[in-house]
Amino acid sequence: MRKIVSQLFISLDGVVEDPHIWHFPYFNDEMGVAVDAVIGRADTLLLGRRTYDSFAGAWPEREAAGGEDAPFAKVIGDARKIVVSRRPLTFTWRNSEQQQGDLLDAVRALKNEPDGSRIAISGSVSLVRQLLAAGLLDELNLLVHPIAVRKGMRLFDDAESPTPLKLLSSETFATGVLNLMYAPAGEVGEAGYDEAKGHLPRTDT
Numbered sequence: 242m243r244k245i246v247s248q249l250f251i252s253l254d255g256v257v258e259d260p261h262i263w264h265f266p267y268f269n270d271e272m273g274v275a276v277d278a279v280i281g282r283a284d285t286l287l288l289g290r291r292t293y294d295s296f297a298g299a300w301p302e303r304e305a306a307g308g309e310d311a312p313f314a315k316v317i318g319d320a321r322k323i324v325v326s327r328r329p330l331t332f333t334w335r336n337s338e339q340q341q342g343d344l345l346d347a348v349r350a351l352k353n354e355p356d357g358s359r360i361a362i363s364g365s366v367s368l369v370r371q372l373l374a375a376g377l378l379d380e381l382n383l384l385v386h387p388i389a390v391r392k393g394m395r396l397f398d399d400a401e402s403p404t405p406l407k408l409l410s411s412e413t414f415a416t417g418v419l420n421l422m423y424a425p426a427g428e429v430g431e432a433g434y435d436e437a438k439g440h441l442p443r444t445d446t
Contacts, residue, residue, distance in 0.1 A: 242357075242359060243285075243352045243356070243357060243359065244358055244359050244360070244379040245351075245359075245361075245362070245378055245380075246279050246283070246362070246379060246381075247362040247363075247365075247369045247373065247378055247380070247382065248279040248280060248359070248366075249369065249374075249382070249384065249396060250264045250384050250386065251383050251384065251385055251396055252385075252386050252390040253394055254389040254390060254395075255334060255351040255395040255396055255397065255443075256257065256363070256391075256392070256393040256394065257366050257393075257395065258366075258393035258394040258395075258429050259396060260364075260396045262387055262388055263386070264384075265399070266283075267386050267388075267416040267418050269397065269413040269415060270418075271380065271386065271412075271415065272414060272420075275420050276315070277313070277365075279382050280361050280363050281313060281316050281317075282322060283320060283359040283360060284338070284358045285320060285322075285351070285358065285361075286321070286322045286323070286361055286362070286363065287323050287340075287348070287351070287361070287365070287368065288322060288324050288362065288365050288368075288374075289326075289363075289368045290324055290330070291308075291364075291365075292363060293322065293324045293337070294392060295364075296317065296334075297333070297334045297337070297390060300317050301318060301333075303389075318335055319335075320336060321336050322334070322336055322337045323339075323340050323351070324338070324340060326339060326340075327446070344368075344371065344423075345375050345377065348372060348377050352386075362363060362378075363372075366394060366396060369395075369396070370396075370398070373404060373425065378425065379424065379425075380422055380424050381406065381422070382420070382422050383396075383419075384420055384421075385418065385419040387416075393410065404425075406423040406424065407423065407424050407425075407427070408421065408422070408423055409422040409423060417419060422424070
């Protein structure tokens with residue numbers, strides 16, 4: 242079964258909206274490696290329409306320009322790009338197609354394709370929320386920036402129940418960015434202070 246991995250730039254206060262406004266001062270070689278490890282190694286990208294429009298408006302020109310970012314632009318261009326949108330779309334960027342039918346059914350079919358290669362999601366917050374809620378997201382990579390943006394859409398909105406996650410790996414970059422990889426977890430269970438107090442430090446007197 243294919244694995245779906247989402248990668249998001251996120252602020253310390255949970256904002257994921259318009260990261261191009263605040264995250265570039267923290268983009269270094271370490272973050273470049275982290276982005277390549279998720280987005281650059283996937284042969285299929287699953288994207289919301291706004292994220293796709295942003296990518297399609299920039300990466301083809303960067304590839305054509307032949308600058309230092311052209312190799313990564315080519316990788317994204319060569320990848321299969323599936324765009325989730327309720328309205329009909331017309332594409333000019335190669336290897337782009339619109340997701341057809343029910344979203345969750347389409348994602349299940351993608352995951353069951355036999356080649357076993359990774360499917361990556363960049364940004365596309367609404368899509369990430371839906372797949373996480375449906376149990377279809379395998380890993381959630383958060384690049385947590387040491388800045389409180391103070392306004393904008395956050396990754397997790399209000400809901401009736403929590404979303405438990407388990408930490409798979411963590412790394413601290415020189416810029417202070419935390420590279421955190423999570424996977425969905427089972428139910429946390431119930432506990433209160435009586436269960437927790439035994440873990441408090443004890444001082445001998």
